[in-house]
Amino acid sequence: DGMNREQLRTTGKAIKSELKRLIADSDKQYDDIHDIIVAFRQLMPYTRMLISRDGYLIPMDDQYFRINPNNLGFKYGGEITCVGMITNIIGADTDPNDPKNIFATLQFTVNEVLRTILPTDAQNLCVIHPIAVFYRV
Known part of the structure; x- marks a missing residue:
């Protein structure tokens, strides 16, 4: 005032x-x-994925499904069975000092970050590219 x-x-x-x-x-x-x-x-190169506690990561790309993958969680529930091919292992056993791999240290660091962030109890996380995914209610 x-x-x-x-x-x-x-x-x-x-x-x-x-x-x-x-x-x-x-x-x-x-x-x-x-x-x-x-x-x-x-x-993480995948925009959408399924992750199991027992060590499987399944990329959910649009090209593999007859329906929109955005709706999978809402349309289906219960047990999931995936048939596919393991293309990568995000593992605890990666050697950061591997003389045959010039990116060994980088690969080890990325693997450790992913294993820490992703919700799984497994030491090695297998990346499976699906051929078929079956839902059982």
Whole structure:
């Protein structure tokens, strides 16, 4: 109440400056989360997948299904049987110092990150590209 115009301007500028700083800090937090999601998406080449606790990862690509894979979880439930081919093993037994593999350290690091993030109890996660997926209710 007892401030003159110059004091009001100075106080208004300080409040606006603090508000901008708080908004920038809040935005940075979301930017950090975005960066983490982008990094995870680059590690995992599949946009949609099934993961079992016993060590199987099944990419759910559109080309393998007669119906839209977005609806699989809603249309079907129960036991799933997959017939397919194992194309990769994301394993705990990868040797980071393998002299025959120049990317051994990188492969080991990526495998460890994926094994930590993905919800499975198995030491080795087998990537199975499906030929057929059967649902039993």
